Amino acid sequence: MRAESDPTELADLAEAIATEAAALAARRRAEGVEVAERKSSIVDVVTAADHEVEDLIRARLAAARPDDAFFGEETGASTGSSGITWVVDPIDGTVNYLYGSPQYAVSIGVVRGRPDPADWEPLAGVVVAPATGDVYRAVAGGPSTVNGRPIRVSEPASLAETLVATGFGYTAERRREQVAVLAGLLGEVRDIRRGGSAALDCCAVGAGIVDAYYERGINPWDMAAGAVVAASAGAVVRTWEAGGTRSFLFAAPAIAAPLEALVRAAEAEVLHD
Structure with a gap:
């Protein structure tokens, strides 16, 4: 693996950008949110903040890693030459966001290969919940954390x-x-x-x-x-x-x-x- 594709460094970048994006999403939520457009149905909504947050993330990634590909919910895909793709949901849980529920997040994943879960090799992921301040972070094969503390799956008995x-x-x-x-x-x-x-x-x-x-x-x-x-x-x-x-x-x-x-x-x- 090339040094510039070290998963920890990719996670560091994802966390920095997701934290900035989360702060922007929270500011726009406090100012008031309205539906900007609808997609697959009347309830499948997009806000202006979805576009603004994704534009911020895309700009920061382009500046830091111009050779990487990008795949975002709102602005689609762009190709790259590095083999790395950033898969982004600027506001996951848009309906929650619209209604003022805290259950929404900025999601930035990093994969090797084309952005299809059937094919890609996961490298790192960061999910930031603006309303609670929780920062979930992991690199593939490494620890998962929330706010720097290790997390682990449960062990249900049945x-x-x-x-x-x-x-x-x-x-x-x-x-x-x-x-x-x-x-x-x-x-x-x-x-x-x-x-x-x-x-x-x-x-x-x-x-x-x-x-x-x-x-x-x-x-x-x-x-x-x-x-x-x-x-x-x-x-x-x-x-x-x-x-x-x-x-x-x-x-x-x-x-x-x-x-x-x-x-x-x-x-x-x-x-x-």
């Missing part, structure tokens, strides 16, 4: 004692399918949590705040950083095709296999794969 986080898509059809899948899990696990930020849900698995997180149809920028945090904290990360898109699972090792089987079975029944 599937019945497993607290599971999930999320829902923005189209009505996808949401109906996801609720039907969820119905197949509710009687088998301790309970369900729905936070509204995939990045923070991944980090919650790594910190043992929940035992697992699964969702069908999340995007690369939603989980690029959080997946590194979860995996480096000991989580099992699994993905599979379901209903024409991908399902992702981040789970404590003790219950990863039975939970994956349960989710797959519920999806197969609902989606008829």
